[in-house]
Amino acid sequence: QKEVEQDPGPLSVPEGAIVSLNCTYSNSAFQYFMWYRQYSRKGPELLMYTYSSGNKEDGRFTAQVDKSSKYISLFIRDSQPSDSATYLCAIGNTDKLIFGTGTRLQVFP
């Protein structure tokens, strides 16, 4: 079993839809939870990070962490064509950071 699992997609949604991206993890000692966005042929850019269970909101993005279920989510509200990218979760602690394989999202007008 991989330490971090992420649905590869692709996910295709119409503009304005609410998008839910998810990752699961196996190590209960993990304490950092991050989401990166990667446009085609570019480096990943940090979108959101959190350390605790619950929700963290930043504009149209909400990061949700459920430590009891070892499950994290990224919600995108009012999705835009410019949100079309691959989204990577990253989960870890002071010893390591494990990246998910990424979910490719396509938002069509």
Next chain:
Amino acid sequence: DGGITQSPKYLFRKEGQNVTLSCEQNLNHDAMYWYRQDPGQGLRLIYYSQIVNDFQKGDIAEGYSVSREKKESFPLTVTSAQKNPTAFYLCASSIGGGNWETQYFGPGTRLLVL
């Protein structure tokens, strides 16, 4: 304007050749990392350095070498021992201090084999 730069953007390697990928940061970060990205496999850690003049092997270090002589620079050499080097290579940095959180990435170098 702080950030991480990687060069070149594209690199071609011939059989038996060693090539070096450049990574420079002006974020004053102590820690730097090299990842390899292949389709469907996510990011895999090659080497990392938490401080100048010290570095550690990651999960897939075989066929690669690094140096960390300056805080700002962490070059990666892909040696001829790396039999499948075609990939997208990403350099990252973080504040360090033993933490792995909030890594910031460069734009990447795509390595292709001729």
